[in-house]
Amino acid sequence: MTPTPLASSKLRSLAFLMVAQIAGMSLWFMSSAILPDMTAEAAISDSRQALLSSAVQAGFVAGALASAILGLPDRYDPRRLFALCAVGASMANLSLLISTPGSDLAIAARFATGALLAGVYPVGLKIAVGWGKDDRGLLVGILVGALTFGSAAPHLLALLGGADWRWTVSVASIAALAGGLLVLGSTLGPYHASSGHFDIRAIATAWTDRKVRLAYAGYLGHMWELYAMWAWIGVATTASFSLTMVMAEAVTLGRIIAFGAIAAGGIACIIGGLYADRLGKETIALIALAVSCASALATAASFGGPVWLTCICALVWGASILPDSAQFSALVADHSPPDKAGSLMTFQTALGFALTFLTVQVTPVLADAVSWPVVFSIMALGPAFGIVAMLRLKHLTSTAAVR
Template sequence: MTAKPPKLNLPLLVLARVCTTAVFMVFPACLSVLRSEWEMTATQAGLIQGGFTVAMAVSLLAASFLCDRCGARRVFTLSAAASALAALAAAAFARDFTSGLITMSLIGLTQGGTYTPAIMLASSNAPAARKNAAVGWVLAGMSAGYVVSIILSNLMLDLTDYRAAFLSAAVLTAAGGLFSYLSVRHAKDIEAAAKSAASALSPGQRRNSRLLILGYIGHTWELLGMWAWVPAFLVAALSGASGMSAVELGIWTALALHLSGFFASFLSGMAADKLGTRRVLIGFALLGCVCSASVGWAASMPPSLLILLIALYGFATIGDSAVLSSAMTDAVPPGYLGRALGVRSVLGIGAGAIAPVNFGMVLDAAPATAAWGLGFLTLAAGGLLAFCCACALPSPSRVALKLHT
């Protein structure tokens, strides 16, 4: 009897990403309540989000190196199971700044192990002509998870309290662990490499990978800072003037911020397959930079226009994520992809961890009339860096960067 060929269940993998990342935005979604309940300053709130991000960067590095040695499939499934346990721990024990910092850091420490392996598995199991789109769909699943996270959190806040928000997210994360295993159990894995990564890369590949890593640093600075503070910004801007309930505001926040990101993820991947990596990266980076420089000054806009602006902001800042990731899979040989993505993660997400803290410090120090505008302006620097790096990539590039230069 002939064995079945390796095959990734991409739709189930996307569903797994939706469920596993349902815990990702619980803290930002509950932030306006938690600052009061836990008696936190804006800087302390930024420290919790920063702790989550630093822990995620550490796990991204560890998971990426383990993928090259143990295989992406095993790392992915074990990390998904650990994510469920960490989410349950947060639901049970997060009751103040200290416990929140510890449990959110634990969640970050486990979530990172599901990110890089998912990208590697999607990339290695997809046809070459649809690689960007496959990675885009995986990241779109994550954006959908963020939508679920924000809506569910606000619903629980309205019905009960923040504890129920953390618990409901933990239940979904546990389901994500099961779906993660089922989606990849028959997938083709990436074998470990025998040579050193340095000897395997040509000068052109090294240049391209460095530009992509620098671009990723700018991307994550802008994206993670925006994710951490936009929900609180919308609460401050809309809760009084719009007459919205907490649930309504949460739904609109999720739709504006992350449903737009859902579409951006797979549309940008499809666009990169057709138009080339460089063009897509330039467009999204420039748009994100403009949005970061503008949105903080727009709090007095009519609610409908402000929500549309946030939707455009969410679309712009997440749109280049899938393309940056798939471009790395083309710039680096498969056997060394894990460690390359790991280095990228530490530098990029490590820098991105500083963004929420920096934003909070600006928010605490700046005059009230300019605080949000100046806070978001600090994020525009990341978009500018991503734009410059994208412009420096080789041109023309009708498809993703080639392995051999």
């Protein structure tokens, strides 16, 4: 059967968007991936190491709040906004090449990168949800999967580039620039809706609508662990492996596991999306939250033990930590007015990343104080909170369906 022009346009647009998302989000964990090589070249204090990672979150929160309050994803062509921000983020990332590692300029560059990425990830979600309603869980799952592959990319690039961290920075920046241009080749779907005016009251729906509020609550529980795990799993597993391996081998394996754990989440996110529209977005979120919670505790229990066991626990944790993220975004889109969905999804990510600013910054400090296993156990509290929120939302939607 020959695909219709609309179906062909949908496939082409989503393919462009997915590649652009991977390329753009490859800038996110840049500092975490190249940190061992940067610290080998220059002395960087523990607090500045943490700032290099958390500055991205802080920048993203600032950019996402501004974007949501001003309604940018709903008022302007999201493709152009995506392209402009991706190109800007690539330039900010390139400035790392002319700054001293760990300096104020480097931290400012990471902040600017995060602020501009607020016009990439949530704006990409706005474009994706415009292409469907019945398959929205899959569409968002694919896009969040792309985000994950992009987030994992710096660890792979760091492996390929060896000790040359400048090579890693350059390749990722060029990719983000190309991705920003590529998204301009996509089109907007039939369910895309725009808002012709500025209305700050749009984000109030996050509190006044109980379904949206519960979707936000589940997302915040999910974000409690997600970026702290992503940012520091390589460092944490390296610390675990170093207890039974030579340090050089532990560092290499830690990078491989970090890439594998994050990438596994991307694959699981797409698989979860395949079933979300049939089984229910809340159901997929609940399954992911439960497995993630158990995996965090299992990784804590295996720390310093057999290397193969810690690897398996970390990879399962990485696979289960993400599929719920896409469904939280899809649920917000489902329960929001179509012409406000972009702003509400952007505001959702702003709140989530505001939380990650704290968790990413505190995680290594807390690990030094109480150990990585204790920190992993604390991370498990997030998905436990998310489970409660999703059970309430599932009950609410089931009751509404019966009526």
